[in-house]
Amino acid sequence: MLAYINPTVDDSNEPFVHMMPDLDRLRSFVADRFQWDKTKADEHLLPVMRKLSETNLQARIEDFFGPATLVRTQKDHPSQRVRKAVDVLLGRTVRKLSTI
Numbered sequence: 182m183l184a185y186i187n188p189t190v191d192d193s194n195e196p197f198v199h200m201m202p203d204l205d206r207l208r209s210f211v212a213d214r215f216q217w218d219k220t221k222a223d224e225h226l227l228p229v230m231r232k233l234s235e236t237n238l239q240a241r242i243e244d245f246f247g248p249a250t251l252v253r254t255q256k257d258h259p260s261q262r263v264r265k266a267v268d269v270l271l272g273r274t275v276r277k278l279s280t281i
Contacts, residue, residue, distance in 0.1 A: 204230060 207226055211217045217225075268274045 201233060202230070 204226060208219060208222045211222045211226070212219075265274070
């Protein structure tokens with residue numbers, strides 16, 4: 182509970198960098214911790230390493246919930262106000278600024 186209330190935070194100003202895991206150190210770790218030999222370690226670790234090397238970019242939220250998720254028929258948005266808001270989000274109409 183105290184860790185939640187007063188978390189330990191790294192106050193470093195260094196930029197965070199993702200790196201590939203060190204395969205030799207992982208092999209040593211699983212040998213010590215799980216008593217796995219090199220063959221068993223490679224059986225589990227190499228597929229993960231291959232997957233990591235395939236894609237090195239983290240997906241962005243827009244990849245999952247872009248404007249295309251808002252494309253629906255008008256019957257899905259019965260309210261005129263909601264339809265107008267969706268049109269603005271999809272760039273179908275330009276939102277006018279009200280004058281005071």
